[in-house]
Amino acid sequence: MQHYFALSKNLDLSISDLHHINNVMRMKIGDQIIIIYNKIKNFVELTEIKPVGIKFKIIKSETFTRENPEIVLAVSLVNEQKWDLILQKATELGVNQIIPIVFERTIIKLDDKKLNQKQIRWQKIVKEAAEQSHRFELPIISNLLSYHELKNISGDLKIICSTKEKQTNLKDILKNNLNCDRIIVVIGPEGGLTDLEEEKLITYGFQSITLGNNILRVETVPMFILSIFNYEMMR
Amino acid sequence: MQHYFALSKNLDLSISDLHHINNVMRMKIGDQIIIIYNKIKNFVELTEIKPVGIKFKIIKSETFTRENPEIVLAVSLVNEQKWDLILQKATELGVNQIIPIVFERTIIKLDDKKLNQKQIRWQKIVKEAAEQSHRFELPIISNLLSYHELKNISGDLKIICSTKEKQTNLKDILKNNLNCDRIIVVIGPEGGLTDLEEEKLITYGFQSITLGNNILRVETVPMFILSIFNYEMMR
Known part of the structure; x- marks a missing residue:
């Protein structure tokens, strides 16, 4: 229907x-x-x-009563085609909030005027995707933030999809952490986070994990992460 | 490099x-x-x-020595934009073989001439995606088959992503089946498989599973499944 x-x-x-x-x-x-x-x-x-x-x-x-943790993706802005795909697929796969972030290696720059126009377009994309996938709620698209502003974001589990971390993987982390209310996932730009950015985020309470040996494009990471969260929530 | x-x-x-x-x-x-x-x-x-x-x-x-099972996706043909996305993302996420299938509800029809042109284009997409994601091998794109031709396909685990099955989910199946050499996954067109198609495939040794409560577009299913296989193989 x-x-x-x-x-x-x-x-x-x-x-x-x-x-x-x-x-x-x-x-x-x-x-x-x-x-x-x-x-x-x-x-x-x-x-x-x-x-x-x-x-x-x-x-x-x-x-609707939420049974699963709330999932927040803090993702580097990428070009329009990739960003639209992220919005559409993340909505389909149940994301609750998307925060566009500007990192040092983020190539896309938006001034306030452009950003306002984009926000309208982004809302339209998530509304259509949420309707098509029969969701009870629209994901929230936050204002554009710098990564420093993640300092005060609350979450029971706060992870960085890292290209440097080789030991702790997503599976290790999720094993003991699915009984939480709110998960924040940071996804960096092409080229990854800088060392300084990753260190700072760790002081903000985030932990670095590897997604395994695959080399994934930025726009694939949200779908990868959300598919796995969905899988882990299957009963 | x-x-x-x-x-x-x-x-x-x-x-x-x-x-x-x-x-x-x-x-x-x-x-x-x-x-x-x-x-x-x-x-x-x-x-x-x-x-x-x-x-x-x-x-x-x-x-290269393969440690993980070989993954074969038998996917309904969909429109060009979606099909290209499937090829690119499935390659990135480690698929080994993609078999385009014509089901009863498959809308896209290709004659032999068009198919030959498409095959060249498809090979180009998987080659680029495999190079970008530093894979050791190119996924094979098979000839277009009817679902009947899946009768003789060999695999240790053969599953149908079903819209009808409500009980057995992917997690139930993967729990006991990851020590296998070759997994075949059938992904139907928009509107799903017909009852007859699903029944036939079951007589061919496939089993129906649900991917959970999400309503996923056809092109999202390969990424969903492959992300989860990758996750389950994380060590």
């Missing part, structure tokens, strides 16, 4: 969602959709469909 | 690799590269560089 995230508590939909219902899906009175707001999925039956708005009756509602 | 797969035992490189060395990397005499052939990585130092060929001396060679 088609999922839409509502704009407000009244379950109002955006213009583009109304367009989707009217012109893409060509829905009819009696059709059912799911409208989500504030982690509640409302199964509704359409009673009136107009380009400017729809009316419906709620058939049932399902409330 | 830059990796190139050779065309032959003499470590001849393709025209495009020579172009890459000459014009993209602008390499000089004395620079080192790695040339791979037949699962042997040759570390070589360049002694002559011309557009039509290079000369070099071999400094050392490393032979």
Whole structure:
């Protein structure tokens, strides 16, 4: 069934969602959709469909209770194509928050004006991906931060995907740490973090891990990590 | 160090690799590269560089011995953009063989002529991805098969990523099955396998598993599965 995230508590939909219902899906009175707001999925039956708005009756509602840890990815900005892929796939794989970070080796630079335009685009990508994968909540995309600002971020498990660490791997860490509420994962740019960045992050309470012997592109790391978290949560 | 797969035992490189060395990397005499052939990585130092060929001396060679199971993905053909992503990411994540399959709900159709052109393009994508991720071997891309042809494929563990199976998940299966030589994974098209296809595959020795509660796009499934195999092989 088609999922839409509502704009407000009244379950109002955006213009583009109304367009989707009217012109893409060509829905009819009696059709059912799911409208989500504030982690509640409302199964509704359409009673009136107009380009400017729809009316419906709620058939049932399902409330979401999180069972798994909240996953926050703090990822180096990368070029648009790769960044879009990260947003889409990370949303599909259940990420809760994405923090774009500028590291020393981050090549992409965005001024405030460009960043505002990008934010709108990024929200659109995660909304569509969250609807397609039937999620109860939209991932949060934070403001662009410098890695120093990770100093005060709270998390029960805070890890750095390191290219230097050779001993401790992700499996070692996850073995004893899955009963936590919030996991923060730092993913650096191409070329990796500088030594100084990694040292600083360690003083901020992060620990370095290796993802194994594969040489992964930056945009692959979020999917890799999230797939493994999903796997570890399988019951 | 830059990796190139050779065309032959003499470590001849393709025209495009020579172009890459000459014009993209602008390499000089004395620079080192790695040339791979037949699962042997040759570390070589360049002694002559011309557009039509290079000369070099071999400094050392490393032979590859496989420690992990061979992974074969039998995946429904999908549109070009998604298929390219599958080839690139699956190569990066260590796939050994990809078999494009036509299922009943596969939308993409290719005639022999188109298929030949595509095969050339596909080989190029996996070669580049394998070089970038420093692999010892190129994944094999098989001919297009119908799912019936999976009847005779050999594997110690043969699984179907099912949308119907709700009980047995990937974790249950991998717990007891990682000491095997060859794993075959079937990934269906959007809309999934038909009941008949799934039943047939089960008579061919496959077993259905669920990947959990996520709703994943077809192109995400190979990355998901391969990330988890990599994770399980971490030592």
